[in-house]
Amino acid sequence: MRAAFVTPEVMPFSKTGGLADVAQALPLALYGFGVECTIFTPLYRQAKKRLVDNGQAGERIRLDHPVWIGDEAQSLTYRVFSHLKPQVVFIEHDWYYDRSHCYLGVDGQDYADNVARYAYFSRAVMEYCRYVDDAFELFHAHDWQSALIPVYLKKLYAEQTGCLKPSLLTVHNIGYPGLFPAEQLYATGLDWDVFTHDGLEYYGQLNLLKGGIVWADAVNTVSPTYALEIQTAEQGMGLEGVLAHHSDKLSGILNGIDYSHWNPETDPHLPANYASRNRSGKKACKKILQYEMGLPVRSSVFLLGVISRLDRQKGIDLLLDAFGRIAGLDVQLVVLGSGDRKIQNGLTDLATRFPEQVSVEFGYDEPLAHRIIAGCDAFAMPSLYEPCGLTQMYSHRYGTVPIVRATGGLKDTVVDYTARRLNHGQASGFSFSEAQPAQLAEAIARAARLFFTDRRSWNKLSRWIMRLDHSWNASAEAYARLYQQLIETTQTTSGASHG
Numbered sequence: 440m441r442a443a444f445v446t447p448e449v450m451p452f453s454k455t456g457g458l459a460d461v462a463q464a465l466p467l468a469l470y471g472f473g474v475e476c477t478i479f480t481p482l483y484r485q486a487k488k489r490l491v492d493n494g495q496a497g498e499r500i501r502l503d504h505p506v507w508i509g510d511e512a513q514s515l516t517y518r519v520f521s522h523l524k525p526q527v528v529f530i531e532h533d534w535y536y537d538r539s540h541c542y543l544g545v546d547g548q549d550y551a552d553n554v555a556r557y558a559y560f561s562r563a564v565m566e567y568c569r570y571v572d573d574a575f576e577l578f579h580a581h582d583w584q585s586a587l588i589p590v591y592l593k594k595l596y597a598e599q600t601g602c603l604k605p606s607l608l609t610v611h612n613i614g615y616p617g618l619f620p621a622e623q624l625y626a627t628g629l630d631w632d633v634f635t636h637d638g639l640e641y642y643g644q645l646n647l648l649k650g651g652i653v654w655a656d657a658v659n660t661v662s663p664t665y666a667l668e669i670q671t672a673e674q675g676m677g678l679e680g681v682l683a684h685h686s687d688k689l690s691g692i693l694n695g696i697d698y699s700h701w702n703p704e705t706d707p708h709l710p711a712n713y714a715s716r717n718r719s720g721k722k723a724c725k726k727i728l729q730y731e732m733g734l735p736v737r738s739s740v741f742l743l744g745v746i747s748r749l750d751r752q753k754g755i756d757l758l759l760d761a762f763g764r765i766a767g768l769d770v771q772l773v774v775l776g777s778g779d780r781k782i783q784n785g786l787t788d789l790a791t792r793f794p795e796q797v798s799v800e801f802g803y804d805e806p807l808a809h810r811i812i813a814g815c816d817a818f819a820m821p822s823l824y825e826p827c828g829l830t831q832m833y834s835h836r837y838g839t840v841p842i843v844r845a846t847g848g849l850k851d852t853v854v855d856y857t858a859r860r861l862n863h864g865q866a867s868g869f870s871f872s873e874a875q876p877a878q879l880a881e882a883i884a885r886a887a888r889l890f891f892t893d894r895r896s897w898n899k900l901s902r903w904i905m906r907l908d909h910s911w912n913a914s915a916e917a918y919a920r921l922y923q924q925l926i927e928t929t930q931t932t933s934g935a936s937h938g
């Protein structure tokens with residue numbers, strides 16, 4: 440089976456969030472289930488630099504005809520890496536993609552031409568599949584940036600080619616719907632008849648994700664709990680009605696993690712490697728992390744870590760408030776994050792108030808992220824909402840106990856500790872239900888208490904979570920099954936309509 444995997448981000452070429460990790464690992468895991476993916480992604484500046492550094496050019500393919508984005512004819516150029524597994528096709532368009540960030544200008548605002556940039560991306564993919572390689576049986580689109588793929592398939596290409604191919608849209612975060620002024624529909628080349636309340640219109644604006652939800656043959660999100668939550672007014676971000684209306688095609692498939700990159704036994708970023716049967720390397724990682732972050736180096740302290748986009752979603756405000764409540768315990772906190780200036784200021788203030796206990800590092804730093812996950816005793820994710828979350832699963836793998844708010848994928852992957860659950864092999868962290876600083880503080884205090892007073896149980900918990908299976912196998916199998924169903928259903932319906 441061949442699938443076109445259309446993603447705005449993919450590691451190691453681009454990344455602003457967990458989608459990039461998923462886009463790298465899932466296509467690879469799908470091979471094991473008979474699915475051959477081709478990844479389509481924009482050739483951003485950072486991707487270009489990486490190719491140049493590695494001396495890779497790929498095969499450059501240029502189509503003779505342009506696509507129209509609004510009233511501008513844009514040429515179609517691709518860089519194809521057929522020898523990679525999976526195959527990667529970059530969409531090359533320097534004006535659109537050779538910029539310092541994927542989506543945001545230096546002012547932190549969305550680029551004004553984002554509709555044009557991603558309408559072009561989706562159109563370029565479709566043109567490739569029409570004129571260069573038409574053997575794809577299914578399109579798998581991700582988030583608002585490729586949510587026009589299902590719309591184009593049904594509204595443009597089915598009419599032009601007489602052939603309808605199925606599509607799956609994965610929603611990685613409903614908080615980013617791709618909302619734009621109505622007049623920008625012009626850039627998409629679609630007729631105004633799609634701009635209705637059961638189409639791309641959302642209270643007078645253009646909502647790209649909504650279009651994808653309406654026209655995709657199936658929609659999934661990245662955990663079963665989040666699939667339910669987004670159908671409610673609290674978590675649906677205004678799209679709950681559309682999602683509930685299309686609930687028969689909506690499902691949740693939990694993300695996995697990439698064990699080749701996140702494995703404490705082989706991780707090259709760690710000062711010492713370790714395994715669940717011999718964890719002395721973890722102690723060394725803790726020491727060196729404390730030293731690196733400028734904190735007092737003591738093994739007896741309870742070291743808590745956070746790695747996060749600094750966005751309201753991640754509940755860092757709760758942590759700022761909660762830390763004052765637990766600072767009396769022998770606790771240290773290390774934070775790595777980038778994003779919102781106000782949250783950064785709050786963290787800087789916290790580190791100033793508690794210089795012996797709190798250390799923060801701003802920026803994006805993959806190796807440091809690995810060292811934090813390995814060196815900490817526990818890892819906090821107080822998210823207001825969390826579609827899946829990857830870092831709690833990385834933490835498991837590294838024997839670092841997650842402390843999470845029970846929402847979305849965090850609820851699906853972390854079972855709150857009790858002595859009984861630990862003995863039954865069920866406990867996998869600490870969790871709390873309401874997004875309140877007092878509840879977070881209480882969960883951290885419960886974890887710290889176990890660490891200080893019952894180290895045997897703590898170590899048992901830490902060893903146990905290292906053995907949990909978060910590999911991509913189960914998820915990739917679920918995706919492969921869904922792909923197969925969609926292909927079979929499309930064949931049956933188009934067969935029936937032709938017959």
Ligand code: ADP
Nearest residue numbers: 456457747748776777802803804808828829830
């Ligand atoms: P989201 O996609 O909402 O940001 P996830 O938990 O799904 O959250 O994925 C976040 C990914 O980004 C993880 O791989 C995490 O380690 C990484 N990450 C987030 N912030 C940073 C940072 N400042 N430096 C390095 N890695 C980061």
